[in-house]
Amino acid sequence: MSKDIRIKKGLDIKLVGEAQTTTIAAKASSVYVIKPEDFHGIIPKLLVKVGHKIKAGEALFHSKSDETLVFPSPVSGTVAEIVRGAKRKILEIRISADATQEYHDFGKKDAAKMSGEEVKTHLLAAGCWPFIKQRPYDVIADPSKSPKSIFVSGYNSAPLAPDYDYVLAGKEAALTASLTALTKLTEGNVHVVTKKGGNSPLANIAGAQSHTVSGPHPAGNVGTHINKIDPVNKGEVVWTVSAADLVIIGELLLTGKFNASRTVAVTGSQITNPTYVTAIAGASMKDLVAGNIDTENTRIISGNVLSGKQQGEEGALGYYDNQVTAIPEGDDYEFFGWNKPVFNKISVSRALTFSWLKPNKKYDLNTNTNGEHRAFVTTGTYEEVFPLDIYPMQILKACMYKDLDEMEALGMYEVAPEDFALTEFVCVSKQPHQNIIREGLDLMLKEIG
């Protein structure tokens, strides 16, 4: 049964620097970087040493808790360096890429003729499993469990996010193949949610339940869809896959090659010509934005402005990310900034802030916090931008005082940090909501499992 979801609570943050719908190929990077921290909760056990030659798709490391869960190299080349931090924690694996890419051949498969077990083994072996995430806890899915349903969001509503209708156009074959494979992994449904009125190649794929969604951000967040279509109860598991990752899985099935190249939206007010580029996961930021950025006092983010990760100019594209945002740093004082009328920043209140006058204006926001960290004081603001049937402030406080029973009762199994990005944005007390939720989820994972 297909559903038409309408979200009323939320906030579209309109920023300067939306990508034009043209795609150029980024210059191939000489070094690609894989960061184990992109795979939350995974403790890596290395399978390679410095100097090893590897092909694209061959495993670099596996998870300490599960040997079958391997993480592949996105490119072929030589392992150049393994960067370690405190307690020898692995921070980065740097691979210098070959001039011509060689792919490990995993063999062509027809997903329709495979059993669930075969699909699982194939995806694990080919290193595509990390693309499948699970709720509760927002971590890489546990292959030993079976989910009650699988969700794919075909709409990204985050600020300046890549337009999936554009990015996925022409990839129908790969999308169909990977969705067919996903249907084998669950006894329930595979739910695909696309933007209402959009033209998504995902909208009409046989075998999956198709839904539409409309409304402000977080209308495109998969957490919103799960809450509205099939909420997670205690003891249940739901898996999620991002639409962009479906293409990589699909290509593996169709060609037998692990090709981690993505269409990345390069966005933000510091980018001269915001556009789409094709690049491989782990590519160097410098190559992605080469000659197209004002580096003066700029923050480069892998991902969107709400939940992305800050990268230096020497940084790399995150494993899951298909967006790069560059915005100005806001490390300057503002004279009487706390009480003078504000016209150039976004606000959900009208306390001498005038963004309500121009709902369609695009803003050039910087990274200033616009105030200091405080205790929770105001109430009712978070609810305005939080569409889930959960009390946001209460669950945040439960996480802060680590009451596992209360966290469970208030709906902790249903949420991921990204669901709290908007409440963090509007928070008057400047509390780090996403971090609080992440730590809460980690605590639950450790104590309850």
Add this chain to the structure above:
Amino acid sequence: MSLKSKLHNLKEKYKGTKMAPAFNALHTFLYLPNETTHNGTHIKAADDLKRTMNTVIMALVPCLIYGMFNAGYQHYLALGEIEAANGFLGGSFWTLDNLILGAWQVLPLVVVSYGVGLAVEFLFAVIKGHEVEEGYLVTGMLVPLIVPVDIPLWMLAVAVIFGVVIGKEVFGGTGMNILNPALTIRAFLFFAYPTWMSGDKVWVHGAVERAGTPDAISGETLLGAYAQNSSLPGIDYWDMFWGLIPGSVGETSKFLIIIGALFLIFTKVGSWRIMLSTLIGALVMGLIFNGVVDAGWIPDTSKFYGLMSVPFWQHLIIGSILFGAVYMATDPVTAAQTNKGKWIYGFLIGFISIMIRVFNPAYPEGVFLAILLMNVFAPTIDHYVVQGNVKKRMKRLKVKTA
């Protein structure tokens, strides 16, 4: 070197020392800090707590200014030196004489309230090493508005120290307190110095010192008069609405309070749910009492008759129910925090306020007691509202497993 970079260097110098919170508190008043986001959201909305609190203060300023004029006006009027002003723009109200006398009385209250309160806040911030939170900015403004104009300054200082320390800091500071600090201060004054805070002398400047002399003037409030089954001469409903009556400094002008309320609702800083439901609660209780009087259950000799027979809508323009509903009950920290809870919380405040007003003739102003009482019950209300959500989730699970 500019002021900005000088202050920046000073900030770096004080960083990590005991004095850092004190310095930062002053610094951030001049400049929005240069802090940037770390991982999490990389951009933040324009509002911070200072802006929120500042909005409430702006909504209070008209009441304060009006309170100054009114203090002088009530004084000269009681002495018979001026004619009664008819209406809000009455010629004998907005005069320089009124303002000078009023300001002379009211400004010291503001200075003492802010001075003493902020000193306590700074002290605790330095001792505990956290930033100075903005909560007191509003409290410090509310306090002068809810005390009688002739209150001795030492009394106010003692009450402010008590209110901030016991009402707020012992719970962990702004955001953690259970009781509204401004009302804690008011309650302390009321129970520690009852002869000062009630009675018929303190509400008009000069009434106390003239008591017992041939020049004695009445310093009574309307509510006090009603409670004794009488009324004050020469006051009509419009005077009550415009605020040309004796009372606490800032609470008399219903007109300006409504303006402030609309401003708070428009800026989305004050909760319209609480304001509206408080008024509904007060009206309902007033209607019930009117019904009781109409049914003839209460003889007109009863000591409750005077206030019970007041037409229900008039309860909103006498006393400080409107001020309490708009500025006190809406304090987000001590009010109910869920939207449903806010309706219940506000309704009960209005309901209980009028009940206390009628049944407690010794001191008829029940609003502050009602709000303090509901402050205590707000977490309980929230608990049951949140449990509703939890139960829904449990039910979902049971349907699945069944």
